[in-house]
Amino acid sequence: MNDSVAGNDRPEHSQGGTYTVEGQEFVRDQRYIPTRITRDAVDGFPVEPGRYRLVAARACPWANRSIIVRRLLGLEDVISLGTPGPTHDERSWTFDLDPDGRDPVLGIERLQEAYFARDPEYPRGITVPALVDTQDGAVVTNDFAQMTLDLSTEWAEFHRPGAPQLIPQDPTERAEMDAVMQEVYTEVNNGVYRCGFAGSQEAYDEAYARLFTALDRLEDQLSGRRFLMGERITEADVRLFTTLVRFDAVYHGHFKCNRNKLTEMPALWGYARDLFQTPGFGDTVDFGQIKEHYYRVHTDINPTGIVPAGPDLTGWTTAHGRESFGGDPWGGGTPPEPVSAR
Template sequence: MVANPTGEGEWPAEPGRYRLVVSLACPWAHRSVIVRRLMGLEDAISLAITDPLQDDRSWRFSLDEGGVDPVLGYTHLEQAYLARDPENGTENGVSVPAIVDVPSGQLVTNDFPNVTLDLGREWTAHQRAVAPTLYPDELRDEIDEVNEGVFHDVNNGVYKAGFATRQSRYEEAYTALFARLDELDERLENQRYLVGDHITEADIRLFTTLARFDAVYQGHFKCNRQKLAEFGALWAYARDLYQTPGFGDTVDFDHIKRHYHQVQTTINPTQIVPLGPEPSVWLTPHHREELGGSPFGPEGTAPEPLERPLRPLGPIDM
């Protein structure tokens, strides 16, 4: 179920019309939160945050008062899927990110790779004046090439390792994952960002996996050749991004750890949530600025600081 929420026709780019539904635990959804913030689209597209713990109807709005999203009036994201297609709306599952048309309550799109591209390219009339260009024309071929390898071996690779039910499949995914991480580590030794001299779509797609690596994938998904913190350039690069507005301020380690460890009970039947790693390590000096470049390019600037966290901070539920 895919549609274009931003082009001409049924779903034009119209401020106030759409609601972006995400889980802060999900790396695919996290990308859209970062891009929305970098582009300054907070006033144009509202944000709904689901509970990191799903029930038998999948993503739910139980963090909101009364367990109901205050804009959509829904208790579960599946209701937007069924509003779009009452017969088969949830046949392929209910996933985030999802863009929902507020007037009709219908799902518009859950096409996660194109959600971020559209937010960067199609909503230019509503972006902040000094927003960065995340998918510049002259770098698109290189960005696409980097994204292709990162998707298969890293973004999806950790899942292929974590959910493998055969030793050979696990080892294949594990080997490809660390071969790609080694390649990226070498690539980043002498350049600050993956492509070009400022943040692009490629950095956003890699970051959301790196942010979860030591907290979840390294142990929970058996991706344990080494921790991210034991890489050289790759760990410094990840900290550089984390300390850039729009990245670290959209990371929620509590949601991340609770979702993976308490929902995926075939992997973690005890549902015990680890207390570490210590988040403060992400704020240690990285010295990546010595490589040159600038986060937002020659004309872009950082988004304004968040006035408050994306969600109220609370303790881990044991």
């Protein structure tokens, strides 16, 4: 499962990640609940405003992408948001940020309760993000990759006016974006974890080389274009951003991804700041929760639980100069309204 897992059936436990060690290499468990919420309700779950609750911890990169997409598309009034705190125990993510430690809509203390409402013997990790049906309190799906694609396509009728087209309609461009997203996932999103949880020097060295080979390639590509697919934001940018925004704060030191910092890669640093300053991206990020999550939950890597004071994060709001590439981030649309309490 993703790195944001808690509880159950794990050969090894990290942070939350459920993974196996094959030749001392980190291998992510990618088994998810594949049910989808669609317009034709083929899986039994129809698109229905107000029915579903997105449970997504702000600390988690996989959950963060769902929060970003929900906000960019203007689905705040259509799909409610529940936010567990930044840490969890062996059993589950908990709603310790809410009054009385319970999600105010689902009425539960632990996300585990929603998984067990779906399957009382649910055998795998308790992951975020998860979409929960408020009618019975059961998880519908935790397939984070398909989830955001469906928010763009199946929920299109309920997008805000001016919402960006995060999924290209042209088949050729869509195929190109899918290939980019696959590389971003395997080499960068998951690459930092292969470094952090490598079980041997050899496995770490290989993971480290793969990660920075990919980052160097992206540095080169983004030296000549504003966004991954060209002149406008797509889902590919959302997926890369959630790793980049955590890079210096946690991955550089905590996961030993320390050839250089993001701030030392000019194109990637400018690109990341460009997105951070774009409504829907930086306003979903909580650096305090991110640091607390990684440094307190990963006791196998950081047994003292000490959360470092640095790095200095003020640079995220400095000028990036990426406007010189031209284009329109919104592809003819408009940015979302300021953040609401929803």
